[in-house]
Amino acid sequence: MPAVQETVESVRAIDVDQYKWGFSTDVEMDKAPKGLNEDIVRFISAKKGEPDWMTEWRLGAYRRWLTMTEPTWAKVAYPKIDFQDLYYYAAPRMNAAPKSLAEVDPEILRTYEKLGIPLREQELLAGVEGASYPSSRVAVDAVFDSVSVATTFKDELKKAGVIFCPISEAIREHPDLVRQYLGTVVPVTDNYYATLNSAVFSDGSFVYVPPGVRCPMELSTYFRINEQNTGQFERTLIIADKGAYVSYLEGCTAPRRDENQLHAAVVELIALDDAEIKYSTVQNWYPGDKDGKGGIYNFVTKRGDCRGKNSKISWTQVETGSAITWKYPSCILRGDGSKGEFYSIAISNGHQQIDSGTKMIHLGKNTVSRIISKGISAGKSQNTYRGLVSAHRKATGARNWTNCDSLLVGNQCGAHTVPYIESKNSSAVFEHEATTSKISEEMLFYCQSRGLSPEEAVALVVNGFVRDVLQKLPMEFAVEAQKLISISLEGSVG
Amino acid sequence: MTDMTPIKTPAEQALSRAFGLAAPTLPGDAGVKSLREAAFGAFETAGLPHRRVEDWKYTDLRVLMREAKPLAAPPTADDIAAAKDAGAAFATAGARRLVLVNGSFVAELSELAGLEEGLTILPLARVLGEGHPLSSRLGSLAPQGNAAVDLNTAFMADGVVVHVAAGVKIERPLLIVSRHVGAATADVTRSLVVVEDDAALTLIESFEGPDGVDYQTNSALELSIGRNASVELIRHQAEGESALHLHTLMAEAGAHATLKGCTLTTGAAVSRQQAALALNGDHIVAALRGTTLLRGRQHGDTTLLVEHKGTHCESRELFRTVLDGTAHGVFQGKIIVAADAQKTDGRMASNALVLSDGAEMDNKPELEIYADDVQCGHGATVGALDEELLFYLEARGIPEAEAAALLIQSFVGEIIDQVENEAVRDALMAGVMRWLAQRAGTPQARG
Numbered sequence: 005m006p007a008v009q010e011t012v013e014s015v016r017a018i019d020v021d022q023y024k025w026g027f028s029t030d031v032e033m034d035k036a037p038k039g040l041n042e043d044i045v046r047f048i049s050a051k052k053g054e055p056d057w058m059t060e061w062r063l064g065a066y067r068r069w070l071t072m073t074e075p076t077w078a079k080v081a082y083p084k085i086d087f088q089d090l091y092y093y094a095a096p097r098m099n100a101a102p103k104s105l106a107e108v109d110p111e112i113l114r115t116y117e118k119l120g121i122p123l124r125e126q127e128l129l130a131g132v133e134g135a136s137y138p139s140s141r142v143a144v145d146a147v148f149d150s151v152s153v154a155t156t157f158k159d160e161l162k163k164a165g166v167i168f169c170p171i172s173e174a175i176r177e178h179p180d181l182v183r184q185y186l187g188t189v190v191p192v193t194d195n196y197y198a199t200l201n202s203a204v205f206s207d208g209s210f211v212y213v214p215p216g217v218r219c220p221m222e223l224s225t226y227f228r229i230n231e232q233n234t235g236q237f238e239r240t241l242i243i244a245d246k247g248a249y250v251s252y253l254e255g256c257t258a259p260r261r262d263e264n265q266l267h268a269a270v271v272e273l274i275a276l277d278d279a280e281i282k283y284s285t286v287q288n289w290y291p292g293d294k295d296g297k298g299g300i301y302n303f304v305t306k307r308g309d310c311r312g313k314n315s316k317i318s319w320t321q322v323e324t325g326s327a328i329t330w331k332y333p334s335c336i337l338r339g340d341g342s343k344g345e346f347y348s349i350a351i352s353n354g355h356q357q358i359d360s361g362t363k364m365i366h367l368g369k370n371t372v373s374r375i376i377s378k379g380i381s382a383g384k385s386q387n388t389y390r391g392l393v394s395a396h397r398k399a400t401g402a403r404n405w406t407n408c409d410s411l412l413v414g415n416q417c418g419a420h421t422v423p424y425i426e427s428k429n430s431s432a433v434f435e436h437e438a439t440t441s442k443i444s445e446e447m448l449f450y451c452q453s454r455g456l457s458p459e460e461a462v463a464l465v466v467n468g469f470v471r472d473v474l475q476k477l478p479m480e481f482a483v484e485a486q487k488l489i490s491i492s493l494e495g496s497v498g
Numbered sequence: 499m500t501d502m503t504p505i506k507t508p509a510e511q512a513l514s515r516a517f518g519l520a521a522p523t524l525p526g527d528a529g530v531k532s533l534r535e536a537a538f539g540a541f542e543t544a545g546l547p548h549r550r551v552e553d554w555k556y557t558d559l560r561v562l563m564r565e566a567k568p569l570a571a572p573p574t575a576d577d578i579a580a581a582k583d584a585g586a587a588f589a590t591a592g593a594r595r596l597v598l599v600n601g602s603f604v605a606e607l608s609e610l611a612g613l614e615e616g617l618t619i620l621p622l623a624r625v626l627g628e629g630h631p632l633s634s635r636l637g638s639l640a641p642q643g644n645a646a647v648d649l650n651t652a653f654m655a656d657g658v659v660v661h662v663a664a665g666v667k668i669e670r671p672l673l674i675v676s677r678h679v680g681a682a683t684a685d686v687t688r689s690l691v692v693v694e695d696d697a698a699l700t701l702i703e704s705f706e707g708p709d710g711v712d713y714q715t716n717s718a719l720e721l722s723i724g725r726n727a728s729v730e731l732i733r734h735q736a737e738g739e740s741a742l743h744l745h746t747l748m749a750e751a752g753a754h755a756t757l758k759g760c761t762l763t764t765g766a767a768v769s770r771q772q773a774a775l776a777l778n779g780d781h782i783v784a785a786l787r788g789t790t791l792l793r794g795r796q797h798g799d800t801t802l803l804v805e806h807k808g809t810h811c812e813s814r815e816l817f818r819t820v821l822d823g824t825a826h827g828v829f830q831g832k833i834i835v836a837a838d839a840q841k842t843d844g845r846m847a848s849n850a851l852v853l854s855d856g857a858e859m860d861n862k863p864e865l866e867i868y869a870d871d872v873q874c875g876h877g878a879t880v881g882a883l884d885e886e887l888l889f890y891l892e893a894r895g896i897p898e899a900e901a902a903a904l905l906i907q908s909f910v911g912e913i914i915d916q917v918e919n920e921a922v923r924d925a926l927m928a929g930v931m932r933w934l935a936q937r938a939g940t941p942q943a944r945g
Contacts, residue, residue: 397856410867412867412870412872413870415868415869417870418866418867418868419867420864421863422862422864423861423862423864424862425859425860425862425880426859426860426861427860428856428857429852430853430854430856431855432852432880432881433879433880433882434861435878435879435881436863436878437878438863438865438875438877439874440867440872440874441872441873441874
């Protein structure tokens, strides 16, 4: 079929080297020596001015990590990572902690400007600027390699009682909260990469929304890997106390480099009674070049705990970047009546490999979860959905609906679906459906017979295919995500 | 995982001893002998599969198979007399009966006279013993690294070998009954069915045995379907309620072939039926269906692998499970579409009805797709009986228990209705009704 043939041709021609965020920034960096040992862990802890309990916590994780082996069950292939050949800490050199933006290295500010991330409070997110949307404000925490360089709107958030700061600051200033919650959703011993992260995590965001507070603005963290041969290990902890609401956005990019770089993050969400957390990600790490050289290894553990009654956690992700993605944002539905949602668009092109999905673990009564996953594979990529839905003995009335669809563009890619559905309760109702197909010729014919060009027709069908998920994104991100999709599928969407 | 050498379980140790003792006496030429040794070697290295082995995640044989029973001896005259009514459930189907007692082919209970032209039926022991040309086809379809198959290949001594010559359409169904009688032993059977190009065959397998005896069966069927040939495969697993039952179907089909399968599982304390189906040609139509009814503490596993290798093939897999008591149902299905298997149409669905708290259903329907011009889908549902439907029936004066039975009957009936032979269909449905009657604890109310 000509349209698809053209699509395949142009996808091949354009492919992943369309990556627009591949520039690097030249700033002076403070780095820990290469490699990993207890001294490095102590070094990171000391750099952050952490209390002893935190240092011990990290060392405990490190010792545990030494006894673990890398997981191999995911459908991804990559050469063995030499964990001693990485820098575990890299921070732009600056005078102590910058008090205001004026003290931040202008090179870094320019980087964020180029990325369209507003660090000046009066600015709007670049994606929406000039658009006719009502202006909304977003508080941004910008993480550059291993440290947070700026956090905006802190004062205004403080007035509402919301704590939004780098996690290293939270460990110093809100130790009780951190101690109470850190590692309670993703335990130190959870898995190989989470344990590694627990030992060496450098920065990330900490959010605490007090009872009954609706966070007055969207919170956002922008992660940027810049330095060569570094691993980024961010740690995010979000707590929505009783009746609170927060919407959190996360974005990531990295420069184009020939070496693979490791990104092993841990995100923990905790929702207490009647609280709601909405977590959105646009993951656009450097995916490698068209021959599969370079790119980020994105090995991430994200988990939310609906700890309270009627709490809700919603994950939305748009995955277009990374050479390898290994990521399963999950919900533990512990509180009665709690709700988990997972909306995902995963687009792979070039030699990318994505193994992503979710886990919905129903523990409480009348818990509800919904999964919509759309995978699009093009080029020579492999795209796998791997998910678990389980209802435990006491999860009376648990309900799940899963829909995972895959779309293949070209005949050198693969799309795979590996769902696990485990029910131990007779009143649980689980429904799962999955389809894999190529763009229906009938649909294309229908569009074309109404005067659309083949490319327009493909664009329409693809956008319809992912619409369910795009609608769930906060508006600011929906704009960015739509741009991303048009880039990743350039050629197929014309 | 780690390179630990796990401690051998008593069952594994017993199997090693048994193989050492039995190997010299098992039939077959040097080729078969090396096949056995390779298979047992693979088993010994890997051991019994456990939950860390992905394919056996939900059926942990290390736990479920605590001991290995001694290999069954050839049946005595008493055993044979006790197996006289083997396959009675299918009596009205007019099938040609072939009987295996404790894994051994029993000629006197089997109907070997008046074979249709082009139909060859031989006991496996003879095929192996004589070095019959068909013995060279054994093992060619066996998947690698599957413990049940490896054990079967290592210990296979008897079974049924069927050959249907090209172009021959056998009207009368074949019924292979595997019957266990007497004390708890391990019955290993291996059958080989070759249906050549343009031929047709209907094959029924029935597994039966006494309740209360914890015997073990490991049965495997290699099925080769030629081009444009057609096979209907029916299996009723009604083993005794303490039995452990492992069954493997290994099938391949050539271009334009048709395969229809239907299984009914009601027996055994622990059972696993696995099927590996390779669609090697273009335009093949395959439909595998099955229903499993479990209660008490039964464990029933259905594991499928369908590989689409040719273009324009259609496959349908539909399995329905009904769970009562604290039964554990497992469905694992995987469709693989090779890169050049364009225009594949594959559908897989697993529906489970969970009747009581404490029952558990685990579903894992997988797709692995490398071709872009395909339509593939899978669905999985788990739920209780529909309250509204129950209410509807009760509002019409049908007592609750009977209404539930009707709904279950229709749920599994949709699978069994696909069987073409009416008598066979009735026999399977009777098996379902027996299960429902036992569930209700009352004599059979409806036919």
